[in-house]
Amino acid sequence: MTEKERKAIDTLQARITAIDTINFDPIIWTDQTCSHIKRIFGDDAKEKTDQLEDISYMVTAPMAGSDIQNRRKEKGKQQAKKYLQGYIDEIKHYGLDSDDNKSSVQVQKSNFQTLGKNIAFWGLILVLIGGAFTLGNHFGKSNFDKEKMDYYQKNSNLQSQIDSLQNIINEQTKEIHKINAENKALEQKISEIEKNQEK
Numbered sequence: 013m014t015e016k017e018r019k020a021i022d023t024l025q026a027r028i029t030a031i032d033t034i035n036f037d038p039i040i041w042t043d044q045t046c047s048h049i050k051r052i053f054g055d056d057a058k059e060k061t062d063q064l065e066d067i068s069y070m071v072t073a074p075m076a077g078s079d080i081q082n083r084r085k086e087k088g089k090q091q092a093k094k095y096l097q098g099y100i101d102e103i104k105h106y107g108l109d110s111d112d113n114k115s116s117v118q119v120q121k122s123n124f125q126t127l128g129k130n131i132a133f134w135g136l137i138l139v140l141i142g143g144a145f146t147l148g149n150h151f152g153k154s155n156f157d158k159e160k161m162d163y164y165q166k167n168s169n170l171q172s173q174i175d176s177l178q179n180i181i182n183e184q185t186k187e188i189h190k191i192n193a194e195n196k197a198l199e200q201k202i203s204e205i206e207k208n209q210e211k
Contacts, residue, residue: 017108020052021100028096031089038069038088045092049099052108059209060099067091106205131188134181141174 027045030036046061053060069088071080 013104014107017103020103020108023048023052024096024100024103028093031092036089038067038085041092042067045096052103053099054109056109056209060095063095064092067095102205102208106201106208131181131184134177134184138174138177138181141170141177 027041027048030041042064046057046064049060049064050057067088069085071084
């Protein structure tokens with residue numbers, strides 16, 4: 013857990029504790045807590061602040077007695093505590109989105125694009141080598157035996173190079189599959205976070 017995440021959890025825990033103070037004011041508490049949540053969760057804060065702002069701490073019925081009002085206020089407090097505890101659990105399980113995490117995703121995408129370009133490059137090399145192999149084979153048939161032997165040797169070398177390049181392409185293809193699997197796992201993790209936020 014990072015220092016940022018520990019501070020975020022401490023802040024949210026302090027807001028839970030503030031609910032039980034004697035002079036608890038729902039409006040002031042909600043404003044202050046929403047302000048903290050915006051700083052902690054950034055772009056993902058709106059759903060959480062909406063949840064807290066939608067909590068009702070009082071009964072609007074004109075004839076509601078103090079007992080009913082107190083029960084409504086306690087129910088609102090318990091609801092607020094559950095929301096905040098849920099945000100704390102979210103940080104503990106999934107952490108906070110940081111610039112480092114975002115740049116890590118961008119690096120993975122960049123690596124994938126680089127590998128794709130490399131495969132295109134090696135594919136072009138293979139075509140050129142294949143063409144050279146074909147030309148070498150053609151000219152080898154129309155020249156002297158010595159030259160045929162020379163071309164045969166060259167063609168063998170080219171074939172070895174093709175095999176070597178094919179091995180490189182196979183390794184890079186495996187790497188691409190690995191990155192695809194990591195990206196899929198990352199998307200699944202993001203999807204799970206979004207589902208938990210909706211709950």
